[in-house]
Amino acid sequence: MSHRVNQSEVFTNQSRKYIKYVTALSCLTLGLTNAELASAHKVEIAADVGATLHIQPNDNPRAGETAQAWFALTRKGGKTIPLAQCNCQLAIYAEPHSPGEPALIEPSLKPVNAERYQGIPGADITFPKPGIYQLQLTGKPKSGANFQPFKFNFEVTVAAGVGVKKNPVSSQQTIDDVAIEKNLSSFPVWAIAIPTVTFLGIAFGVWQLQKGKGSAD
Missing domain, CATH: 1.10.287 (Helix Hairpins)
Incomplete structure (x- = not known):
């Protein structure tokens, strides 16, 4: 026993x-x-405005392929700043670059719907070659809007691509389904x-x- x-x-x-x-x-x-999912978006804060950058697909742009970037602008308290209320401009520089150097690309901004944000600034970008780029977003309030002027600098790493341009998500089209599909396809085994x-x-x-x-x- x-x-x-x-x-x-x-x-x-x-x-x-x-x-x-x-x-x-x-x-x-x-x-x-959770750490991998949390690191998907880049966040910057200036004065009373915060900006979240996301680039389709999966914050992993490739050279020669069209990617869509969007900027979720919010004021303190979480209120969204749509492109209709902001005189925003986007300039892209290849790193390293010198002060006063002209931008490599100046994409036109358009309103897009992404996740829970409506009408935020977005742009279709084709990076010419692999490397590190700086995305500089500047903005001032339009008449009737109430926030301080801002300037955000986001560093983006571009991987090598095959040079095939993909059709970007159209303006004002919700991209939630695209983001979910991409995230599921890249979810680690x-x-x-x-x-x-x-x-x-x-x-x-x-x-x-x-x-x-x-x-x-």
């Missing part, structure tokens, strides 16, 4: 250690996944596989615990 009790205790301790291990692994997986292994590990630990109790009886 003593031998069976000791064996049960061994199984119980092993099961508890196994459950702690897979639980910690699960927490680590969720943390890494390990973020799905590890939770599955975690569940199986916990189930195995519980089975071992029950087996140990049965041996003790």
